Amino acid sequence: MQTVSSRLLDRIRQLIATPSVSSVSPQFDQSNRAVIDLLAGWLEEAGFAVRIEPLLERPDKANLIATLGGGPGGLVLAGHTDTVPFDAGRWRHDPFGGTVAEERIYGLGSADMKSFLALAIEAAREFAARDLRQPLVVLATADEESSMSGARALAAAGRPLGRHAVIGEPTGLKPVRMHKGILMEAIRLEGRSGHSSNPALGASALEGMHQVIGELLRWRAELQARYRNPLFEVAVPTLNLGRIHGGDNPNRICADCELHIDIRPLPGMTLAELRGALHQRLERLLADGDLKLSFEPLFSGVEALDTPATAAIVRATEDLTGAPAGVVGFGTEGPYLNALGMETVTLGPGSVDCAHQPDEFLPLAALQPTLDLLRGLIGRFCVTPE
Numbered sequence: 001m002q003t004v005s006s007r008l009l010d011r012i013r014q015l016i017a018t019p020s021v022s023s024v025s026p027q028f029d030q031s032n033r034a035v036i037d038l039l040a041g042w043l044e045e046a047g048f049a050v051r052i053e054p055l056l057e058r059p060d061k062a063n064l065i066a067t068l069g070g071g072p073g074g075l076v077l078a079g080h081t082d083t084v085p086f087d088a089g090r091w092r093h094d095p096f097g098g099t100v101a102e103e104r105i106y107g108l109g110s111a112d113m114k115s116f117l118a119l120a121i122e123a124a125r126e127f128a129a130r131d132l133r134q135p136l137v138v139l140a141t142a143d144e145e146s147s148m149s150g151a152r153a154l155a156a157a158g159r160p161l162g163r164h165a166v167i168g169e170p171t172g173l174k175p176v177r178m179h180k181g182i183l184m185e186a187i188r189l190e191g192r193s194g195h196s197s198n199p200a201l202g203a204s205a206l207e208g209m210h211q212v213i214g215e216l217l218r219w220r221a222e223l224q225a226r227y228r229n230p231l232f233e234v235a236v237p238t239l240n241l242g243r244i245h246g247g248d249n250p251n252r253i254c255a256d257c258e259l260h261i262d263i264r265p266l267p268g269m270t271l272a273e274l275r276g277a278l279h280q281r282l283e284r285l286l287a288d289g290d291l292k293l294s295f296e297p298l299f300s301g302v303e304a305l306d307t308p309a310t311a312a313i314v315r316a317t318e319d320l321t322g323a324p325a326g327v328v329g330f331g332t333e334g335p336y337l338n339a340l341g342m343e344t345v346t347l348g349p350g351s352v353d354c355a356h357q358p359d360e361f362l363p364l365a366a367l368q369p370t371l372d373l374l375r376g377l378i379g380r381f382c383v384t385p386e
């Protein structure tokens with residue numbers, strides 16, 4: 001058995017030591033450029049042609065697209081460069097230390113998912129451009145943990161990057177071809193305040209929201225009767241009423257009420273269709289009243305991932321890992337890559353159970369099997385493609 005190189009460990013530790021938190025809260029949000037620049041140096045040294053694409057709306061953040069070889073098709077090994085914020089007081093180990101202990105590497109981004117980018121580059125070192133009949137692309141994105149603006153910029157640019165893609169999110173090295181989507185929406189009702197003693201003096205937004213909630217629960221029951229996928233632990237789409245605020249005083253008719261909901265659609269349901277159905281249903285419900293209804297997306301949302309079981313990358317990853325392609329409970333950038341004509345599998349070392357947690361770690365024992373797997377995929381899709 002080969003031993004894992006000290007170069008690989010050293011690079012993983014350098015990536016962990018380079019902060020790149022992304023957050024919708026500006027006080028935590030950081031640039032990812034230092035991580036991108038580290039990757040760019042290593043990729044150039046390995047013979048890749050490297051392109052760094054700053055995000056239009058955030059020029060201090062960037063995606064990196066590195067290509068070895070040329071031509072159509074090819075394999076994309078993708079990962080995000082950012083991490084979630086952290087609570088240093090709850091860590092035993094330094095979040096940026098890359099401490100090796102108990103046969104693990106500890107650090108922010110160790111499992112989710114800076115290590116994968118170092119692993120992809122290490123796996124690629126065995127190959128030279130002249131060996132490849134189809135290109136190998138390493139893709140490193142910005143802002144996956146917050147706005148997904150890196151992946152959205154790639155999708156908006158519309159340039160195909162390759163045919164087959166692996167996103168190295170922590171799945172315990174088991175291939176994943178589906179996840180649910182995420183839609184979060186604010187529903188606002190505006191009425192008229194008035195003295196509580198005479199209902200004719202106002203229009204109650206709170207009573208209107210009571211009707212809205214009833215309608216949402218009926219809609220949820222319909223969706224759950226219509227859509228079902230037994231591969232998921234929760235086999236139906238969910239709709240959660242997460243937050244409500246309305247009114248100010250018992251003796252005033254409530255003029256404003258706002259409800260925040262979260263919908264997790266199954267593969268096969270698109271965010272645009274769901275949002276359209278939500279708006280239409282509630283508009284119809286309140287059409288005869290004198291309440292003003294409005295909606296606001298709470299973030300841009302994540303589509304469900306739905307890569308076919310027959311896709312070549314699904315078959316190849318099942319074959320090389322010996323595990324059937326499954327599902328996960330978290331969202332990824334996969335739907336954006338699929339929209340660019342790729343077929344994407346999520347597959348990476350480490351466990352999602354420790355991601356976004358204090359003392360996040362990657363087991364050292366996962367490194368060599370990941371290298372073997374990635375080299376196997378590069379061989380199949382780039383060196384001797386069918």
Ligand SMILES: [Zn+2]
Nearest residue numbers: 080112113169
């Ligand atoms: Zn991740």
